[in-house]
Amino acid sequence: MLNCEICGKLADKHHIVYRSQGGVDFPLNFKYLCSEHHRGVNGPHKNRKIDLEYKLEMQGRLEKLLNKQFYTLDELVKLLKINKGMLKKLLKEYKLYKEGYKKSDVVFRLMGRKKYTKYMLEEYYDFIARC
Ligand SMILES: [Zn+2]
Numbered sequence: 001m002l003n004c005e006i007c008g009k010l011a012d013k014h015h016i017v018y019r020s021q022g023g024v025d026f027p028l029n030f031k032y033l034c035s036e037h038h039r040g041v042n043g044p045h046k047n048r049k050i051d052l053e054y055k056l057e058m059q060g061r062l063e064k065l066l067n068k069q070f071y072t073l074d075e076l077v078k079l080l081k082i083n084k085g086m087l088k089k090l091l092k093e094y095k096l097y098k099e100g101y102k103k104s105d106v107v108f109r110l111m112g113r114k115k116y117t118k119y120m121l122e123e124y125y126d127f128i129a130r131c
């Protein structure tokens with residue numbers, strides 16, 4: 001049984017990049033959250049700020065983990081603990097260089113074809129301030 005990363009209660013598996021946003025099954029995209037921290041007011045499904053923070057955190061982890069410019073499919077499978085066939089399909093839309101796939105393409109795709117920036121959080125705060 002897994003416990004909530006925030007409070008330690010029994011947890012559900014949350015996809016940081018939702019499957020509806022193009023998120024995929026691999027450990028870095030999972031966050032274990034109890035029902036309150038998952039679907040409650042302080043959970044990512046109800047709280048846009050928390051949602052963004054989790055996504056920025058995940059993107060940061062990916063950037064750190066992939067510290068080279070290019071990766072082969074096998075290297076990615078090993079590092080990300082991701083299903084090879086699925087990853088191959090995901091990366092089909094990106095160029096395969098002789099050195100491998102470009103790190104930035106891989107991160108972009110795993111984040112649901114989106115680049116998250118701290119600026120998005122600031123925008124959120126501005127939005128709240130104006131309400
Ligand atoms: Zn919790």
Ligand SMILES: [Zn+2]
Pocket residue numbers: 013014015038045
């Ligand atoms: Zn969820």
